[in-house]
Amino acid sequence: xxxxxxxxxxxxxxxxxxxxxxxxxxxxxxxxxxxxxxxxxxxxxxxxxxxxxxxxxxxxxxxxxxxxxxxxxxxxxxxxxxxxxxxxxxxxxxxxxxxxxxxxxxxxxxxxxxxxxxxxxxxxxxxxxxxxxxxxxxxxxxxxxxxxxxxxxxx
Amino acid sequence: xxxxxxxxxxxxxxxxxxxxxxxxxxxxxxxxxxxxxxxxxxxxxxxxxxxxxxxxxxxxxxxxxxxxxxxxxxxxxxxxxxxxxxxxxxxxxxxxxxxxxxxxxxxxxxxxxxxxxxxxxxxxxxxxxxxxxxxxxxxxxxxxxxxxxxxxxxxxxxxxxxxxxxxxxxxxxxxxxxxxxxxxxxxxxxxxxxxxxxxxxxxxxxxxxxxxxxxxxxxxxxxxxxxxxxxxxxxxxxxxxxxxxxxxxxxxxxxxxxxxxxxxxxxxxxxxxxxxxxxxxxxxxxxxxxxxxxxxxxxxxxxxxxxxxxxxxxxxxxxxxxxxxxxxxxxxxxxxxxxxxxxxxxxxxxxxxxxxxxxxxxxxxxxxxxxxxxxxxxxxxxxxxxxxxxxxxxxxxxxxxxxxxxxxxxxxxxxxxxxxxxxxxxxxxxxxxxxxxxxxxxxxxxxxxxxxxxxxxxxxxxxxxxxxxxxxxxxxxxxxxxxxxxxxxxxxxxxxxxxxxxxxxxxxxxxxxxxxxxxxxxxxxxxxxxxxxxxxxxxxxxxxxxxxxxxxxxxxxxxxxxxxxxxxxxxxxxxxxxxxxxxxxxxxxxxxxxxxxxxxxxxxxxxxxxxxxxxxxxxxxxxxxxxxxxxxxxxxxxxxxxxxxxxxxxxxxxxxxxxxxxxxxxxxxxxxxxxxxxxxxxxxxxxxxxxxxxxxxxxxxxxxxxxxxxxxxxxxxxxxxxxxxxxx
Numbered sequence: 075x076x077x078x079x080x081x082x083x084x085x086x087x088x089x090x091x092x093x094x095x096x097x098x099x100x101x102x103x104x105x106x107x108x109x110x111x112x113x114x115x116x117x118x119x120x121x122x123x124x125x126x127x128x129x130x131x132x133x134x135x136x137x138x139x140x141x142x143x144x145x146x147x148x149x150x151x152x153x154x155x156x157x158x159x160x161x162x163x164x165x166x167x168x169x170x171x172x173x174x175x176x177x178x179x180x181x182x183x184x185x186x187x188x189x190x191x192x193x194x195x196x197x198x199x200x201x202x203x204x205x206x207x208x209x210x211x212x213x214x215x216x217x218x219x220x221x222x223x224x225x226x227x228x229x
Numbered sequence: 230x231x232x233x234x235x236x237x238x239x240x241x242x243x244x245x246x247x248x249x250x251x252x253x254x255x256x257x258x259x260x261x262x263x264x265x266x267x268x269x270x271x272x273x274x275x276x277x278x279x280x281x282x283x284x285x286x287x288x289x290x291x292x293x294x295x296x297x298x299x300x301x302x303x304x305x306x307x308x309x310x311x312x313x314x315x316x317x318x319x320x321x322x323x324x325x326x327x328x329x330x331x332x333x334x335x336x337x338x339x340x341x342x343x344x345x346x347x348x349x350x351x352x353x354x355x356x357x358x359x360x361x362x363x364x365x366x367x368x369x370x371x372x373x374x375x376x377x378x379x380x381x382x383x384x385x386x387x388x389x390x391x392x393x394x395x396x397x398x399x400x401x402x403x404x405x406x407x408x409x410x411x412x413x414x415x416x417x418x419x420x421x422x423x424x425x426x427x428x429x430x431x432x433x434x435x436x437x438x439x440x441x442x443x444x445x446x447x448x449x450x451x452x453x454x455x456x457x458x459x460x461x462x463x464x465x466x467x468x469x470x471x472x473x474x475x476x477x478x479x480x481x482x483x484x485x486x487x488x489x490x491x492x493x494x495x496x497x498x499x500x501x502x503x504x505x506x507x508x509x510x511x512x513x514x515x516x517x518x519x520x521x522x523x524x525x526x527x528x529x530x531x532x533x534x535x536x537x538x539x540x541x542x543x544x545x546x547x548x549x550x551x552x553x554x555x556x557x558x559x560x561x562x563x564x565x566x567x568x569x570x571x572x573x574x575x576x577x578x579x580x581x582x583x584x585x586x587x588x589x590x591x592x593x594x595x596x597x598x599x600x601x602x603x604x605x606x607x608x609x610x611x612x613x614x615x616x617x618x619x620x621x622x623x624x625x626x627x628x629x630x631x632x633x634x635x636x637x638x639x640x641x642x643x644x645x646x647x648x649x650x651x652x653x654x655x656x657x658x659x660x661x662x663x664x665x666x667x668x669x670x671x672x673x674x675x676x677x678x679x680x681x682x683x684x685x686x687x688x689x690x691x692x693x694x695x696x697x698x699x700x701x702x703x704x705x706x707x708x709x710x711x712x713x714x715x716x717x718x719x720x721x722x723x724x725x726x727x728x729x730x731x732x733x734x735x736x737x738x739x740x741x742x743x744x745x746x747x748x749x750x751x752x753x754x755x756x757x758x759x760x761x762x763x764x765x766x767x768x769x770x771x772x773x774x775x776x777x778x779x780x781x782x783x784x785x786x787x788x789x790x791x792x793x794x795x796x797x798x799x800x801x802x803x804x805x806x807x808x809x810x811x812x813x814x815x816x817x818x819x820x821x822x823x824x825x826x827x828x829x830x831x832x833x834x835x836x837x838x839x840x841x842x843x844x845x846x847x848x849x850x851x852x853x854x855x856x857x858x859x860x861x862x863x864x865x866x867x868x869x870x871x872x873x874x875x876x877x878x879x880x881x882x883x884x885x886x887x888x889x890x891x892x893x894x895x896x897x898x899x900x901x902x903x904x905x906x907x908x909x910x911x912x913x914x915x916x917x918x919x920x921x922x923x924x925x926x927x928x929x930x931x932x933x934x935x936x937x938x939x940x941x942x943x944x945x946x947x948x949x950x951x952x953x954x955x956x957x
Contacts, residue, residue, distance in 0.1 A: 089502075090484070097504035101459065106451035107444015109625075110503070111576050112658040116889040119576055147444035156443070163442040167434060167855060170863055171301030172441030173448060173576040173625035198898045204889065206576045206626050207301050208866025210900035212859070 076136045080105070081149025091137040095129075096120045098136050099146060107147035107176045111204070118203030121177040121184075122146045128184035147176035150183060159183055162220040170207035178203045182217050191225055192217070277410040279368055281333045282361035283312060289389050289403035291318055293325045293358075296334035296343050297350035298597055299437055300627035301863075302918050303856035304350045306435040308358055310853060314428045315362030315420055317386040318402065325436065327621040330599040345597040346632060346741065347819055348916030351852060355914055363418045365409070369402055372409035376400075423850075423911075430909070432855040437623070449595045449622045450580040450655055457582075457651040458487050460643055461506035463515065464495035464664050466883040468738055471518035472496050480509040489513055492642050499643065503655055524882035525736030527570055527670060533733050534672035537693035538565055542731030545709045546718045549725025551678075554687030558678035562764050564757055566675070566942045568749040568926075570735075570877035571668035571742055572886070574894055577625020578661040579636035582653040583644035585610055590617050592641060595624040597631040605634040609641045628867070629741035633666050662892055663884040666740025667877055669695050671713065673753040683765035685776070687725040692717045692753065695735035696746060712741070716750030716818060716923060721783045722758065722776040737879050743867055744919035747818040751923030752872075752930070752944065755814040759931040760940065768798045769813050769931065782910060783822055786845050787815050790824035793906060794843040800936050800954060803830065808954035809840070812932025814924040819916025821848040825865065825924035827901065829932035835951050839869060839901040839929055847908040848915040858905045860917045865903065868925030870895035874947050 076087045080103065089098055099105040099122070108131060111119030115133035122131045123145035124138075151157040156164070159179050169175045178201070185192070185200045192200065197217050205213070276286035284292040293312050299305045309323040328334040330343070336353045337344045366386060373391035374381040377398060384393050392399045423429070440446040465472045474496055477489035485505035490497045496515050500506035555561065582593040583606070590610045594602045599619045606617045624631055636656060644652040656664075671694035678686040696712030709730045717728055742748060762772035770791045777783045790796075790813070800810040807830040815824040828841040844861050851857040874893045878885040886892040930941040937952040 093502070093504050097502055101502040101504070104453055105444075106447075106453065109448075109577070110450065110655065111578070112888055113507075114658070114888055114890070117576065117658075151443075156439075160442040164434075164438050167438055167859065169301070169438055169441035170303075170859060171576065171626035172437070172446050172623060175441050176444050179442060201897045204576065204894060204896065206574055206628070206867070206894060208863035208870075208895065208900065209859075210866065210895075210897040211862060211903055213897070 076140050078136065078139055078144060079142070080144040081146060087136065089136055092135045094132050095122065095134045095136055095139045095144070096131040099131065105146050105148055109173055109176055111174065111177070116204075117174070118181055119174045119177040121180040121203060123180060123184055126184065126187060128181050147180055150180065157183065158220045158223055159186070159216065162216040162223070165219060166212045166216040168209050168212040168216050170209055174203060174205045178205065178213055182213070182220070186217065186221055186224070191221055277406045279365040279406070279410055280361050280414060282358060283316065283365045285365070285402050285406035287403045287406065289318070289322055289401045291316065291323050291402070293323065294328035294334070295325050296328050296336050296354065298327070298345040298621050298624050298627065298631070300345060300597065300624045300631070302350070302860055303435045303437070303853060304345070305437050306433060307351055307853045307856055308354060309436060310428045310433055311355065311358035312362035314426060315359045316366045317388055319388045320428065320433055322389055323436065330603050330617065330619040335600070342600050343598070344632065345627060346629065348918050352914045352916065355852070359420050360418065363420050364414050367415050367418050368409040368412050369405045371412055372405040373400055376405070376408065429852050430850065430854070433853050435856070446623045448577055448580070448625050449582055449593050450577065450653070452582045452593050452622070452651070452653060454651040457653055458499040458647065459501065459503045459506055460497045460499045460639070460652060460654040461503060461510045462492065462495050462497045462639055462654060462656060462660060463510050464660060465517040466663065467517065467520035467524065468882055469494060469521045473516045473518070474513060475516050476514035480512040483509045483512060488647070490643060490646065492639055497639065497643055497654070499647070499652070507657065520882040522882070523734075523736050525879070526881070527877065527879040530670055530733075530736055530879070531567060531672070534567060534670060534693045535565060537731045537733050538672045538674040538691055540691075540731065542691045542693070542729030543709060544727060545714050545730045546726065546728040549687060551687045551689055551725050551727040554678040554725055555676070555689065558686055559681040560679050562677040562679060562761060564675050564760055564940070564942060565672065566753045566756060567672035568670060568752060568944045569875070570670045570737060570879065571871055571875050572662055572665045572877050572892055573628045573630035573742060574662065574892065575626040575628055575630055578658055579630070579656040580654060581637045581640035582651060583640040584651050585641070585644040585648050587648075588612065588616055590641065590644070591620065592617065592637060593620045593622055594637050595631055596621060596634070596637070597624070597627045597629075598634070601632070601634045602637050605637050606641045609638060610645050628743045629745070630665065633740055635664070658889070659887045662886050662888065664738070666697070666738045668742030668748060669697075669713070669735045669739040671749045673717070675753065675757040677757070677761050679764065685724045685761055689727050690717065690753070691729040691731055692750065693731040693733050695733060695739060697739055697741045699732070700739050712746050714746060714750070716747035716816065717754060720754055721780040721817060722773070723779055724776060736882065737884070743864065744818065744922040747816065747919065747923040748868070748871070751814065751816040752926040755816060755924070755927035756930055756942065759812070759927070759934065763934070770796055770798070773813075773815055782847055782912070783815060783817065786822045786824045786847050786908060789906060789908065790826050790843055790845040793845065793904060794826040796826060798935070805830070807831070808936060808956070810932045810936035812928045812930065812935060814927035814931065816923050818920060818923065820913055821846060821915030821917060821920050823861070823920045823924055825921060825928045827928045827932050829929055829936060831936065831951055831954060837873065837929060837933060837946055837951060839899070842901045842903045842928070844903065844921050844924070845906045845908060846917065846920055847910045847912070848917050848920065849912040850909055850914055851907050854907055857907055857917045861905045861921045862903055864919060864921040865925050866895055866900055868922035869899070869901070869929065872926035872929050872944055872946060873899060874945050876945050876948070
């Protein structure tokens with residue numbers, strides 16, 4: 075039995091300790107916003123937060139998540155309103171197919187926590203989630219927009 | 230135990246939240262935002278259909294039935310715009326859902342099929358969807374005229390309402406819908422003058438964006454049901470080989486595993502959780518049969534293609550006295566190019582869900598070709614086509630991969646054996662990479678006959694390869710495979726030419742990859758044009774312009790791009806301390822024209838770094854400029870990805886690449902800043918989704934030549950050791 079805290083709710087999950095967190099989220103809990111892309115931690119579509127840090131949930135066993143706060147795209151916004159990054163994503167019209175975007179937004183949220191005022195080079199180096207549709211420029215713009223908003227300056 | 234019960238309850242909650250009812254697995258697409266949509270969906274049970282494409286509910290909400298799949302190109306929003314424009318409603322009243330697989334939704338190729346590809350979604354629906362909106366509006370006007378006893382001609386509309394100026398009367402479309410639906414649709418209906426467009430041609434925010442930012446957008450892999458079995462599959466590594474289960478006993482003892490099965494060319498494990506299915510797959514003892522086709526390698530095939538390129542082929546295009554031009558040429562120029570096999574690598578690996586019941590089969594398929602899904606499912610189940618219901622969730626990118634139905638066959642095969650149970654098949658990334666229908670490898674040889682000043686007298690070229698058109702045609706005796714030759718033929722440059730086609734069977738599954746033949750022919754043609762320009766000592770922009778004297782649309786796009794980029798024909802020392810150079814490429818495809826200029830340097834690791842890209846496109850008229858711009862950006866990114874890093878390697882009749890580690894795709898730091906401009910020429914609508922993809926490789930390689938003097942004629946760039954920049 076693994077005790078997990080996901081998006082503020084505690085769950086006792088009767089799953090194997092080595093089940094990747096991704097498949098506990100998706101197939102046991104129905105939190106399907108987190109996507110499967112590669113299974114080996116290379117693409118980032120499955121990015122969630124563990125205690126606020128971005129991790130690739132396809133390579134994090136459930137046992138490693140026990141006792142930590144897991145946040146998924148479904149729980150990114152704490153107050154039920156859109157998170158500043160989600161608003162920025164809409165303003166910049168980022169997604170195309172949308173499949174990688176949960177992972178992109180979760181990666182961006184953790185990145186901004188660590189780098190509240192990133193410059194262009196930091197964003198380029200810090201965002202490593204793959205996007206086949208080529209939305210990278212809009213992702214970049216949305217991160218800048220959200221950073222500017224939260225620091226009180228306008229874009 | 231209480232915890233588990235809680236989890237189960239929460240699962241039901243999520244099923245409901247996602248619009249998937251616990252017992253019924255209904256895919257409800259609603260925009261924006263699924264949560265609100267569920268409530269709306271319930272309401273729209275009372276919606277009435279005014280025609281095949283337009284439904285209106287009592288609140289005035291309009292639902293468009295989409296014949297096309299939302300692959301990320303923004304087609305849902307653009308189709309809503311077409312209807313909203315003529316129906317006269319605001320965009321926030323618009324919703325859309327996928328249409329069932331029925332004949333009235335076959336708008337492609339003159340009503341022959343339903344296909345989301347080649348921007349046909351817009352090109353083939355521009356008239357029918359506007360007409361559907363205009364017809365519905367006329368019926369609503371007639372219903373109001375009947376209700377009020379007013380002359381039809383005195384009535385008009387304001388967004389969502391019929392109004393009668395003389396009496397000040399006003400009524401919402403929702404209140405008129407039922408009466409309107411009972412009327413005979415008018416045979417003739419006038420559509421708006423483009424000068425009166427309120428929506429079309431203006432940037433409209435996409436309706437599918439919000440659910441794609443909060444995890445609520447449903448993809449096929451997100452479908453859930455309490456009794457669902459989730460399947461992991463392993464196909465025979467060699468293309469088309471058979472697979473046989475030798476011993477499944479260990480796998481069957483593993484937790485959650487329900488069955489181990491043979492499927493066409495592979496095996497499947499069905500379990501209650503995808504990871505459990507994958508783990509058990511590794512525990513199955515399986516024997517793979519020999520490959521049915523020729524076992525070959527990409528290296529051997531490349532040599533064959535290059536050899537074919539040195540010979541003669543079938544003449545596909547000829548103009549002027551090419552032989553004569555070569556006989557009197559002062560000098561000649563020759564170059565041979567080649568490109569590798571490429572994977573689609575959609576971020577959502579191939580996935581499909583299916584349910585087969587007594588007399589019905591429902592398939593949830595991320596597909597570009599619902600007709601193909603029907604055919605595949607009917608063949609497997611033995612049910613008539615009318616009994617196959619295709620539901621199309623959001624598609625985790627199409628890129629041409631989803632016009633094949635191999636992954637659909639997996640889901641339906643398993644569902645047919647487990648009747649009454651929902652089956653969901655998810656391919657691993659490795660399965661997806663190794664069992665793609667690849668962009669074919671191709672090679673070409675170009676010759677130019679030049680006069681004493683280096684000006685071209687004639688071009689002779691041959692493109693050797695194999696294409697999806699021939700491979701997947703019912704009768705594969707095509708003389709000239711357009712899918713190999715498109716982009717090499719009918720180029721706008723005014724030079725006498727002879728262009729040949731040579732078929733050489735590709736030893737791998739091949740398919741339609743974004744921009745298909747254009748994806749490599751633009752590299753061949755635009756590299757060679759650049760080589761000719763340098764041979765003539767001419768500025769590559771001026772050189773192209775001089776050859777385009779009969780094609781003013783191309784000249785406009787070319788000059789606008791050069792102006793936007795502040796074109797520089799010589800390398801320069803940039804502020805970052807490096808030498809930079811620009812390269813250009815111009816190409817027409819799918820009745821549109823695009824030009825790209827890039828600014829390139831070489832980084833410390835000796836790799837090409839593309840800093841900026843400028844793209845100008847003329848697609849006739851951009852229905853939603855935002856959607857077109859994002860397609861130009863994304864299409865260019867995919868072309869750049871292929872140019873820089875992508876290559877599928879085949880050996881022993883199988884694909885050697887497995888995941889993004891050995892099949893890298895473009896990353897964020899490799900993406901250049903882009904400036905995109907659209908030219909509204911008012912010409913016929915052209916394609917946009919594949920328009921910029923072919924330009925990246927030639928533009929970058931042309932820039933590298935200016936920068937280093939090294940001409941790259943074989944992709945991807947990462948296999949080359951690049952020269953250092955020339956010093957000033």
